[in-house]
Amino acid sequence: MNIEQNQIEKHNDSLLTSHQRKLNFLKEEWSHVDLESVIQKLVDFQIAIPSWALGTGGTRFGRFAISGGEPRTIEEKIEDVGLLHALNAASGAISLHIPWDIPQDAAALKTLASSYGLKFDAMNSNTFQDQAGSPHSYKFGSLQNVNKAIRKQAIEHNIEVIKHGVALGSDALTVWLADGSCFPGQLNFRNAFENTLESLHEIYAALPDDWKIFVEYKAFEPNFYSTTVGDWGQSLLYASKLGKKAYTLVDLGHHLPNANIEQIVALLLMEGKLGGFHFNDSKYGDDDLTAGSIKPYQLFLIFNELVEGMDAKNMNHAKDMGWMIDASHNVKDPLEDLLQSVEAIMIAYAQALLVDRKALKAAQDNNDVAAAQEILQNTFRSDLRAVVAEARLRAGAALSPIGLYRDLQCRQSLVKQRGLNTVATGL
Ligand code: PSV
Ligand code: MN
Helix, strand or coil: CCCCCHHHHHHHHHHHHHHHHHHHHHHCCCCCCCCHHHHHHHCCCCCCHHHHHCCCEEEEEECCCCCEEEEHHHHHHHHHHHHHHHHHHCCCCCEEEECCCCCCCCCCCCHHHHCCCCEEEEEECCCCCCCCCCCCCCEEEEEEEEEEHHHHHHHHHHHHHHHHHHHHHHCEEEEEEEEEEEECCCCCCHHHHHHHHHHHHHHHHCCCCCCEEEEEECCCCCCCEECCCCCCCHHHHHHHHHHCCCCEECCCCCCCCCCHHHHHHHHHHHHHCCCEEECCCHHHHCCCCCCCCCCCCHHHHHHHHHHHHHCCCCCCCCCCCCEEEEECCCCCHHHHHHHHHHHHHHHHHHHHHHHCCHHHHHHHCCCCCHHHHHHHHHCCCCCCCHHHHHHHCCCCCCCCCCHHHHHCHHHHHCCCCCCCCCCCCCC
16 A cells, blocks of 8 residues: 555644644754754664564464454565555665565565665574474574584575575674573583584675674573573674674563663673664563553663764764664554554654763763753653654654554555455564
């Protein structure tokens, strides 16, 4: 389904007066800062949508198809991301998981994607599931496996994914391994690490010069005793040993409860080793809920460190990090859920851009703890939605993406086009 520019304009016209009132208020409130440059940064900031999050997700207890009209093919997934991008002008990329989405005709897909203004973000390999017809099983791990032939199969799969990515114009590979163990004694930790490192070296050697590899860590699940890339320290070890094209990827849901993710982010940036991000939110484990739906303050604090740390290294916020969502939608329309995630991310980013860094530094240098808290919370508690909406307006998108999605009955159109019982490939 395509949204026409005049539909967006009509929608925006109906909201313009109220939007401008809110924006004018913020312009006055923040007259001491360069709000124009904040808006421009928001216009530039893009968050990749994972191809596996466009259909209804499930848990290990079941899956309840919700919305119908799910994308059946990679082309339809691109169409859905195009729809999101038309609505919010902030979802200008798609991240593919192989073999859930194998491109048959890369050139045609590239053309289709660019017709929606989309690029291909990091490619994701999958050695956490066995594929039909594969000679070897990953039951006891992939890159860590004690069996060299199994490691080889997993390495070759990753190299295949890089090749697909090259054809699509991507420039990064994300490796998430389910490797680990379920019981004490099952693994020799050192051997598992060394096998994994050796395998990663082979994958690294196949990376084009201008590519990055992101090593994603996760504390537990599906293995419940140990994970071979279990935390940021282990990921950083691999990334450091691999070389300058290797980085750590932080998935917000992959920590043990109450981990201080903002501190992790600050130190990884300091080391020049933070390369990619998977946004989601969680209350208990890797819940893959809508970004900002449970802990918006944490999301803001993370962005506060991201902005501070990237500025300290003169990094380009929009280009020097792989920003991706990694979520699952069990009870909401996936497209509405993704619009909400992007909105929450943009709000947290806008808030972080407005933190008074000079005042915060002065408070820190004076050990003025109360002042430091006031500075952060003053920004966090400011309602910056109109600033984010203004960025959308300037980029030709909708003042209220979900509002327009509903007004235009997008889901109903997709159901009409694709049917009620379609199932997207993915988890
Ligand atoms: C694993 O939990 C993960 O976060 C990895 O990024 C996977 O690629 C993704 O979810 C989908 O399974
Ligand atoms: Mn992830």
